[in-house]
Amino acid sequence: MRPIIKASAIGKEYRIGVRSTSQGSLREALAGAVRAPLRWARRRGEGDSAGAFWALKDVGFEIQPGEAIGIIGRNGAGKSTLLKILSRITEPTEGRIELYGRIASLLEVGTGFHPELTGRENIFLNGAILGMKRAEIARKFDEIVAFAEIEKFIDTPVKRYSSGMYVRLAFAVAAHLEPEILIVDEVLAVGDVAFQKKCLGQMSSVAQQGRTVLLVSHNMAAIKWMCSRALLLHQGRLVEEGSPAQVVNSYLWAGRNNRAEASWDDLSDAPGNEVFRLRGVRVRNAAGDVTSELTAQESFSIEVDYQNFSPVVSLGATVVLYNEEGVCVFSSLSNRETQWHGRVFPAGVFRSTCRVPGHLLPEGRFSVTG
Ligand SMILES: Nc1ncnc2c1ncn2[C@@H]1O[C@H](COP(=O)(O)OP(=O)(O)O)[C@@H](O)[C@H]1O
Ligand SMILES: [Mg+2]
Known part of the structure; x- marks a missing residue:
């Protein structure tokens, strides 16, 4: 069978401090205004003193029609960059992508939506971008609005939506406009549990209709439940592919070796960004x-x-505990902490402590991420 997506030796080089605006697609132009305020939080590139680094390097794979692919990896591994390249939102610096289907993608919040337009107008705009006729979009319209649960706000400009409403609508649009390839980046982290379940159900029914789904998620249980194959990215490289169970397992346990402590003496190597x-x-x-x-x-x-590093931010810590199956057992946010939560942090070293009572967890092996 001919693959529906073929990536050969894809590389993406970013120049630090330079944002490309010239080669953007229509979608990028539409989404640029929304994404811009998020940029400040991006991590600066590692290594290369010339101010350039490879967010992806030598990534190649083939995806068959009807496969549901889970893409996993730590923050900064290059997952979103890969999805943006596949969605034609950004060009690879090197390598080649072949795509044989109409793509709907739900990337960072805002992608594909124009803030000044209403929910209704954005649905039609997105359908048009996907190459659908007005009548086809109109047929799907009610279903999309009902799925997104935004009936009351459908004629309100989306810039007035809460982030939850925004993501619900964006997901509903991407999943209902009958793309041949559905690409979804981490939206499951947003919204309540009921909506997350609904999204997963919708994505798996999209996959069962024989469409191709690519999903980036930190929800390992979802990846294992929904996907037929998983890819693991690490520092811009594709380091493993195979059954979701196997790949999730290597991701969760790689290099962990029962370590009780991880520390970074050289802060330039440490996880984080220019703020922390x-x-x-x-x-x-x-x-x-x-x-x-x-x-x-x-x-x-x-x-x-x-x-x-910044004298003007308010920081919060999140600790997430996974069991051996990759199911999140709990996560703990520092938003109940009384001394610092919500205050402006001076520059300096901080410690957040999550205290776990006895008798809470069953026996087993657990891993911690943040
Ligand atoms: N537009 C950009 N300009 C410069 N660096 C970027 C840009 N987008 C992403 N990066 C960097 O590329 C690396 C990979 O990012 P990303 O693909 O978002 O990773 P992930 O989605 O796996 O967390 C990160 O170090 C990130 O800071
Ligand atoms: Mg990402």
Whole structure:
């Protein structure tokens, strides 16, 4: 069978501090206004002193029609860059992409939506971008609005929508306008659990209709449930592909070796961005010892140390615990913390501690991310 997507030796080089505006597509022009304010939070490129680095390098794969592909990897691995290249929102610096189908993509919040236009107008605009006739779009219209649960706001400009409404509409549009290829980047992190389930159900029915789905998600259970194959990106390279169970497992356990502590002496290597970087993360038992061996009965804590570079931000820490199957067991936000939450942080080193009571978790192996 002829693949519906073929990527050969794709590379994407970013020049630090330079944003390309000249070669943008229509979609990029539409979405640019919405995305611009998010840019400040981007991580500066690592390494290359010339101010350029490769966000993707030598990535090649083939996807058959009807496959549901999960793409996983840490923050900064290049997942969104890959989806943007596949969606033709940005050009690869090198390599070749072949696509044999109409694509609908839901990338960062705002992609493809014009802020000044209403929900109704954006639905028609997106349909037109997908090459659909007005009558075809009109037939899908009610279904889209109902799925997105925005009946009351359909004639309001989308710039007035909450981020949840925005994403619900964007997802509904992408999933209902009958694309041959549906590309979805991490939207499942937004919205409530009920909506996330609905999205997953919709994506899997899109896949069952024989359409091709590419999904980036940190929800490992969703990847395993929905996808027929998974790709693992690490520092811009495709390091593994195979069954979702196998790839999720290598992602969750790669290099972890029961480590009770991770620390970064050289901050330029540390996870983070120009606003903050992690200095260390560790697990301590009730006695205060750093250890990865705990009994299910004992309480323990997870410490996150980070360096804040900016004197004008308010930071929050999130700790997420996964079990061996990659199911998120809990996540903890620092928004109940009374001393710092919501305040402006001065530059300096901070520690957030998540205290986990005894008897909370069953026996097993757990991993921590943030
Ligand atoms: N427009 C851009 N300009 C410069 N660097 C970028 C741009 N977009 C992404 N990057 C960088 O490329 C790397 C990969 O980013 P991304 O594809 O967003 O990763 P992921 O989606 O896996 O978290 C990161 O280091 C990120 O900061
Ligand atoms: Mg991303």
